[in-house]
Amino acid sequence: MFCVNCGARMADGANFCGSCGRPVKHEAAPAPPPPPPPVAAPTPPVPRPPDPRFEPRTPPVAHGAAKCAWCGATVDATQTACPKCGASLGMPSLVARSGWAQLPGRKDMAKLQFGKSSCQIEGVYVPVADMNLAPEDGVYFAHHVLLWKDPQVNITTMPLKGAWKRMFAGMPLVMTQAQGPGHIAFSKDDPGELVALPLQPGQTIDVREHLFLAATLNMQYDWFSTDVWLRTQNGDDTETHYPCGMFMDKFFAPQTPGLLLLHAGGNVFVRQLAQDQHILIKPTALIFKDPSVQMRLHFERPSAMFSGWGYWSNRYIWLLLSGPGRVAIQSVFEPVEGESRNMTSCSYATETRW
Amino acid sequence: MTDAANLPMGESLERIQCQWCQSMNPKTALSCSACGAPLDIRNLVSESGWREAPRIRDMTEIHFSSSTCQVEGEIVPAAEINLGQGDSIFFEHHVMLWKDPNVPLTLMSLAGGMKRAFAGMPFLISVATGPGRIAFSRDATGELVVLPLHPGMELDVREHAFLLSSHQIDYSFVRVKGLTNILFGGQGMYMDRFITTSTPGLLILHGYGNVFERRLAAGESIMVEPGAFLYKDSSVTMQVEFQKLGPGFFGGTTMSLARMTGPGRVGIQSMYVHHKTE
Numbered sequence: 001m002f003c004v005n006c007g008a009r010m011a012d013g014a015n016f017c018g019s020c021g022r023p024v025k026h027e028a029a030p031a032p033p034p035p036p037p038p039v040a041a042p043t044p045p046v047p048r049p050p051d052p053r054f055e056p057r058t059p060p061v062a063h064g065a066a067k068c069a070w071c072g073a074t075v076d077a078t079q080t081a082c083p084k085c086g087a088s089l090g091m092p093s094l095v096a097r098s099g100w101a102q103l104p105g106r107k108d109m110a111k112l113q114f115g116k117s118s119c120q121i122e123g124v125y126v127p128v129a130d131m132n133l134a135p136e137d138g139v140y141f142a143h144h145v146l147l148w149k150d151p152q153v154n155i156t157t158m159p160l161k162g163a164w165k166r167m168f169a170g171m172p173l174v175m176t177q178a179q180g181p182g183h184i185a186f187s188k189d190d191p192g193e194l195v196a197l198p199l200q201p202g203q204t205i206d207v208r209e210h211l212f213l214a215a216t217l218n219m220q221y222d223w224f225s226t227d228v229w230l231r232t233q234n235g236d237d238t239e240t241h242y243p244c245g246m247f248m249d250k251f252f253a254p255q256t257p258g259l260l261l262l263h264a265g266g267n268v269f270v271r272q273l274a275q276d277q278h279i280l281i282k283p284t285a286l287i288f289k290d291p292s293v294q295m296r297l298h299f300e301r302p303s304a305m306f307s308g309w310g311y312w313s314n315r316y317i318w319l320l321l322s323g324p325g326r327v328a329i330q331s332v333f334e335p336v337e338g339e340s341r342n343m344t345s346c347s348y349a350t351e352t353r354w
Numbered sequence: 355m356t357d358a359a360n361l362p363m364g365e366s367l368e369r370i371q372c373q374w375c376q377s378m379n380p381k382t383a384l385s386c387s388a389c390g391a392p393l394d395i396r397n398l399v400s401e402s403g404w405r406e407a408p409r410i411r412d413m414t415e416i417h418f419s420s421s422t423c424q425v426e427g428e429i430v431p432a433a434e435i436n437l438g439q440g441d442s443i444f445f446e447h448h449v450m451l452w453k454d455p456n457v458p459l460t461l462m463s464l465a466g467g468m469k470r471a472f473a474g475m476p477f478l479i480s481v482a483t484g485p486g487r488i489a490f491s492r493d494a495t496g497e498l499v500v501l502p503l504h505p506g507m508e509l510d511v512r513e514h515a516f517l518l519s520s521h522q523i524d525y526s527f528v529r530v531k532g533l534t535n536i537l538f539g540g541q542g543m544y545m546d547r548f549i550t551t552s553t554p555g556l557l558i559l560h561g562y563g564n565v566f567e568r569r570l571a572a573g574e575s576i577m578v579e580p581g582a583f584l585y586k587d588s589s590v591t592m593q594v595e596f597q598k599l600g601p602g603f604f605g606g607t608t609m610s611l612a613r614m615t616g617p618g619r620v621g622i623q624s625m626y627v628h629h630k631t632e
Contacts, residue, residue, distance in 0.1 A: 094413050096424050096434055098487045102412070125429070191429055191495045266491065267427025281452040302459035302480055314461055314478055316447055331430040331491040335448055354458045 133180025265332030273323025290325030375502030437484025522555030563625030570616025587618030
């Protein structure tokens with residue numbers, strides 16, 4: 001099958017051209033409307049031809065199936081970007097010698113597909129996720145990440161169980177949901193990267209709080225206590241700190257594949273931990289992990305020639321991650337609270353004294 | 355003496371010199387093995403004389419002693435060190451991003467640690483010793499600056515701006531002199547001072563935004579926003595001066611600028627808002 005617009009080869013049954021993004025007319029299905037231009041202002045929708053500067057045409061190469069290194073989707077070898085997660089295909093993946101892989105490069109304006117809808121990721125510094133929702137699709141998000149939307153896109157709140165718990169944890173009290181058809185776009189106010197995580201049916205992922213940008217409505221959302229905490233005392237003041245948050249978000253795709261968008265600060269690195277492989281990471285640098293990855297507190301006390309005043313002041317707090325499973329970290333992190341205070345108790349932890 | 359006939363296989367006499375750190379590299383190298391600067395990009399110097407610090411390409415490897423440093427990412431780059439046996443690096447512990455559980459950590463004892471603790475600086479400098487891997491990054495968008503350090507150099511660096519240094523470099527700190535400099539200098543009471551020994555080492559700074567460097571001739575001076583100051587040769591003097599804005603005896607406001615006077619190098623960063631430094 002070939003695209004009527006740019007001539008690129010695409011997979012049979014695809015809803016969009018992976019090269020220029022043009023929707024495909026299927027004989028049986030009713031034709032989807034031409035995509036309105038992705039602009040913020042509610043201008044009358046004028047169909048615009050794809051801009052050749054942003055939608056480079058690539059000559060069709062040998063037909064065959066390729067696999068996206070990031071999300072594992074089987075894609076047509078003629079495509080330059082994975083239609084599921086937007087990662088550039090055919091580019092060597094950047095893996096450091098230590099085993100951390102960088103988030104795959106994504107061309108500006110890369111387009112990914114979910115259900116009958118699509119999402120275009122615009123910008124490379126503070127990227128925007130620009131969604132074109134089909135009538136039957138919807139997304140949910142925390143309202144403060146909404147950048148713009150078409151006036152006709154309907155926004156409603158989504159009830160959450162145990163909302164009061166979220167309030168104490170400083171999380172958004174309500175989730176907002178948007179239903180197609182129409183355009184809606186999200187961004188967060190920090191330089192960083194947009195992480196697109198397509199979830200297969202039955203797949204679950206744990207995400208550190210405040211990183212969630214948007215998810216498709218077919219995905220279940222839940223949260224759980226991280227059970228990573230430490231209590232410090234200063235005089236009569238007792239404080240409890242949660243180095244990687246009090247709660248973590250959990251996303252689950254029950255029957256149909258879902259799409260999860262996260263925003264991370266700085267650069268993003270991912271690695272696969274083998275069974276019983278351990279790594280120490282800054283607790284505030286965690287982005288997501290497979291549920292199979294275990295985490296706990298770990299303290300390191302560097303050796304010193306002198307005893308030092310304030311024994312606790314030379315104690316470093318780490319999050320120890322144990323495989324098997326995939327983990328991701330970001331290069332921008334906040335200081336860990338309570339690191340240099342007198343600790344009275346903590347969740348299960350291990351310690352190394354050098 | 356080596357002559358062309360005795361060179362190992364694949365080696366050629368032709369070398370290219372890195373414009374940033376002056377190290378010699380094989381003709382085929384794309385980036386300098388000592389500082390990571392791209393070798394196929396010309397020195398970028400503005401008409402006013404500021405030279406842009408080289409933007410290190412993603413995944414570039416830098417070699418020092420028996421260790422390597424790989425720079426990853428281009429928004430907020432992380433420096434990942436693979437320490438060789440016997441090599442060590444020192445740093446402020448809050449910049450650690452991740453590490454292998456088996457890399458030993460020790461504390462470097464510093465004279466005047468107490469004074470520094472009161473000045474809000476970490477008076478504990480941590481040391482990691484090889485073999486093993488450990489990675490570092492900072493809290494905001496910027497660049498990693500690998501400074502060319504040749505024997506006999508003394509460099510003053512804004513406090514908290516240094517990411518890591520190899521153990522061959524001597525570390526101390528100097529007090530910023532003069533009350534006006536402390537109160538209005540926008541950078542606190544202390545500067546880190548790095549002194550090179552006869553063995554080459556590695557010093558990596560993190561600058562917010564972009565980093566530019568300029569070499570001042572003896573007696574030449576330039577006024578710099580104090581918060582933008584990143585590093586200078588110790589031969590460059592720094593004095594905060596007040597510039598009166600607006601007319602009137604009581605009206606108008608004053609702003610402080612640092613006068614840097616040569617001879618030597620001055621490095622500045624383009625994003626000089628005050629970030630939380632802890």
